[in-house]
Amino acid sequence: xxxxxxxxxxxxxxxxxxxxxxxxxxxxxxxxxxxxxxxxxxxxxxxxxxxxxxxxxxxxxxxxxxxxxxxxxxxxxxxxxxxxxxxxxxxxxxxxxxxxxxxxxxxxxxxxxxxxxxxxxxxxxxxxxxxxxxxxxxxxxxxxxxxxxxxxxxxxxxxxxxxxxxxxxxxxxxxxxxxxxxxxxxxxxxxxxxxxxxxxxxxxxxxxxxxxxxxxxxxxxxxxxxxxxxxxxxxxxxxxxxxxxxxxxxxxxxxxxxxxxxxxxxxxxxxxxxxxxxxxxxxxxxxxxxxxxxxxxxxxxxxxxxxxxxxxxxxxxxxxxxxxxxxxxxxxxxxxxxxxxxxxxx
Amino acid sequence: xxxxxxxxxxxxxxxxxxxxxxxxxxxxxxxxxxxxxxxxxxxxxxxxxxxxxxxxxxxxxxxxxxxxxxxxxxxxxxxxxxxxxxxxxxxxxxxxxxxxxxxxxxxxxxxxxxxxxxxxxxxxxxxxxxxxxxxxxxxxxxxxxxxxxxxxxxxxxxxxxxxxxxxxxxxxxxxxxxxxxxxxxxxxxxxxxxxxxxxxxxxxxxxxxxxxxxxxxxxxxxxxxxxxxxxxxxxxxxxxxxxxxxxxxxxxxxxxxxxxxxxxxxxxxxxxxxxxxxxxxxxxxxxxxxxxxxxxxxxxxxxxxxx
Numbered sequence: 001x002x003x004x005x006x007x008x009x010x011x012x013x014x015x016x017x018x019x020x021x022x023x024x025x026x027x028x029x030x031x032x033x034x035x036x037x038x039x040x041x042x043x044x045x046x047x048x049x050x051x052x053x054x055x056x057x058x059x060x061x062x063x064x065x066x067x068x069x070x071x072x073x074x075x076x077x078x079x080x081x082x083x084x085x086x087x088x089x090x091x092x093x094x095x096x097x098x099x100x101x102x103x104x105x106x107x108x109x110x111x112x113x114x115x116x117x118x119x120x121x122x123x124x125x126x127x128x129x130x131x132x133x134x135x136x137x138x139x140x141x142x143x144x145x146x147x148x149x150x151x152x153x154x155x156x157x158x159x160x161x162x163x164x165x166x167x168x169x170x171x172x173x174x175x176x177x178x179x180x181x182x183x184x185x186x187x188x189x190x191x192x193x194x195x196x197x198x199x200x201x202x203x204x205x206x207x208x209x210x211x212x213x214x215x216x217x218x219x220x221x222x223x224x225x226x227x228x229x230x231x232x233x234x235x236x237x238x239x240x241x242x243x244x245x246x247x248x249x250x251x252x253x254x255x256x257x258x259x260x261x262x263x264x265x266x267x268x269x270x271x272x273x274x275x276x277x278x279x280x281x282x283x284x285x286x287x288x289x290x291x292x293x294x295x296x297x298x299x300x301x302x303x304x305x306x307x308x309x310x311x312x313x314x315x316x317x318x319x320x321x322x323x324x325x326x327x328x329x330x331x332x333x334x335x336x337x338x339x340x341x342x343x344x345x346x
Numbered sequence: 347x348x349x350x351x352x353x354x355x356x357x358x359x360x361x362x363x364x365x366x367x368x369x370x371x372x373x374x375x376x377x378x379x380x381x382x383x384x385x386x387x388x389x390x391x392x393x394x395x396x397x398x399x400x401x402x403x404x405x406x407x408x409x410x411x412x413x414x415x416x417x418x419x420x421x422x423x424x425x426x427x428x429x430x431x432x433x434x435x436x437x438x439x440x441x442x443x444x445x446x447x448x449x450x451x452x453x454x455x456x457x458x459x460x461x462x463x464x465x466x467x468x469x470x471x472x473x474x475x476x477x478x479x480x481x482x483x484x485x486x487x488x489x490x491x492x493x494x495x496x497x498x499x500x501x502x503x504x505x506x507x508x509x510x511x512x513x514x515x516x517x518x519x520x521x522x523x524x525x526x527x528x529x530x531x532x533x534x535x536x537x538x539x540x541x542x543x544x545x546x547x548x549x550x551x552x553x554x555x556x557x558x559x560x561x562x563x564x565x566x567x568x569x570x571x572x573x574x575x576x577x578x579x580x581x582x583x584x585x586x587x588x589x590x591x592x593x594x595x596x597x598x599x600x601x602x603x604x605x606x607x608x609x610x611x612x613x614x615x616x617x618x619x620x621x622x623x624x625x626x627x628x629x630x631x632x633x634x635x636x637x638x639x640x641x642x643x644x645x646x647x648x649x650x651x652x653x
Contacts (some may be wrong), residue, residue: 062551064547064550064551093553093554093555094553095553096550096551096552096553097551097552097553097554098553102548102551102552104544104547104548104551105544106544109543109544109545110544110545110547110548111545111548112545112548112549112563112567113545113567114566114567115562115563115566123549123552123554124552124553127552127553127554128553172548175548175552178552
């Protein structure tokens with residue numbers, strides 16, 4: 001499923017990953033055959049609405065979904081050549097926080113309120129690097145410096161409630177990068193923060209990425225953040241990838257009607273008054289994942305859907321006439337449809 | 347028999363105290379200070395604390411406080427009315443009632459503390475494992491707990507006394523075993539609530555092994571709820587000890603116990619009412635003290651009541 005010809009093996013290769021949750025009302029198919037590859041040092045932005053499977057599939061990769069009710073129903077996740085899904089729990093623990101760092105959505109609730117910040121930063125250092133208490137503490141102070149928390153030494157023994165929201169997210173990032181991971185997964189890491197703090201956190205992560213050289217999977221529903229940080233963007237809907245490609249191509253030349261809908265729902269400040277018209281929302285609601293539609297999952301909400309979209313799921317393939325590596329799962333030809341619309345409008 | 351069942355029901359500790367919500371243990375000085383301020387702001391909690399501290403001091407320094415040996419008899423003081431020499435009066439064989447009340451605090455508080463310590467040391471690990479491991483382990487532990495709940499308290503106490511002989515120690519064991527299921531259930535519910543918090547997932551994401559998550563990330567966060575329940579259970583255990591001693595299944599004569607004193611006193615209610623009044627009042631005060639303190643702790647540790 002590699003989208004660009006290259007010699008090196010990818011850092012992470014997800015093959016046909018499927019995850020379901022058993023509920024009283026039947027199995028909820030949260031992730032339905034997700035495949036992609038991530039190069040060393042690449043930043044992948046994954047966008048999608050709640051329930052699109054964007055968070056669940058990364059949690060499932062690392063064995064972090066509760067099982068039961070969660071269930072991995074198929075696929076492989078190759079990280080540096082090993083399949084994480086078949087790795088024993090003990091070996092998987094070495095990957096978590098060591099080779100793969102995590103930053104969660106809500107910095108208010110992701111830190112243990114009863115433990116000092118130092119005690120929490122030290123955890124991955126002691127678990128994965130085997131540092132003794134003194135060395136780990138020294139490293140914790142360096143990490144707080146690294147994430148730009150002023151007076152790091154004086155704040156080590158403070159509790160999370162003594163930090164602001166943005167500072168707590170910096171602490172979370174310090175924990176995530178503590179062992180210089182090959183991959184940092186940020187799950188809605190800026191969603192709970194206000195906009196100015198968001199920008200600071202994004203800038204910090206990009207700086208750290210340059211310094212450590214890690215790859216990043218940045219999960220969000222905020223297209224603005226994705227545009228600023230990603231090399232590659234992947235749009236997910238109903239547990240599938242609908243479109244994937246280099247960030248500029250996705251924004252300039254969307255090939256999935258869902259991506260187009262997302263872009264049209266954004267205000268465009270660069271277009272002046274013209275951009276200030278009524279924002280367009282995507283009609284309808286996501287499908288019931290207990291019984292996903294047989295074809296393209298977005299078809300019921302898609303005005304451009306063809307009869308084939310409703311019966312047969314389109315594969316994720318290179319979009320015709322688009323930049324190399326720009327993949328789309330659609331039976332319809334979005335540029336042609338848009339050109340026809342523009343024609344008729346004239 | 348039905349009367350005994352009602353008694354047994356009253357002996358069971360009150361139902362779960364902290365709801366499903368996780369409460370946070372204040373460990374940093376500023377937070378401890380805030381906790382202390384909130385506790386002090388509740389007059390009933392302060393009264394409860396004063397009663398408890400007073401009783402503990404009385405039990406600890408019984409040798410200095412008691413005017414007489416609690417088992418020494420004096421023929422001149424048989425059923426003597428309260429006087430300057432015997433402020434609380436004398437009992438049926440001429441022992442000083444005040445001395446026996448003071449020393450009796452040791453049996454009551456000891457039984458309360460030891461039996462609750464037993465219940466917590468059994469119930470907390472079981473509840474922690476059940477709540478965190480889930481699955482069949484949880485099922486097995488909870489069925490065991492249900493079975494324990496089904497054993498009537500008095501029958502258990504009588505059976506223990508029958509096999510091992512009546513003694514204060516055996517009474518403590520019976521009380522402790524009966525209270526264990528409460529702590530299993532409370533701990534399990536609290537652990538489940540805390541385990542669902544995001545910081546536990548974050549702790550898993552840095553590679554913490556399960557035992558470390560349970561002991562370092564979950565346990566400290568459920569201590570307040572356990573502390574509150576333990577305080578309230580001590581009150582129930584004191585009544586339970588008094589009941590067992592009243593029935594002759596607890597503290598054995600001539601060692602003093604408030605419950606045993608009441609048992610003897612009931613035969614002399616019309617001639618020497620002080621023999622019943624003082625131990626009855628002592629039990630009442632001790633239970634009131636622990637209940638007030640427990641309620642105060644609950645309020646002071648409740649994160650929803652931050653001032």
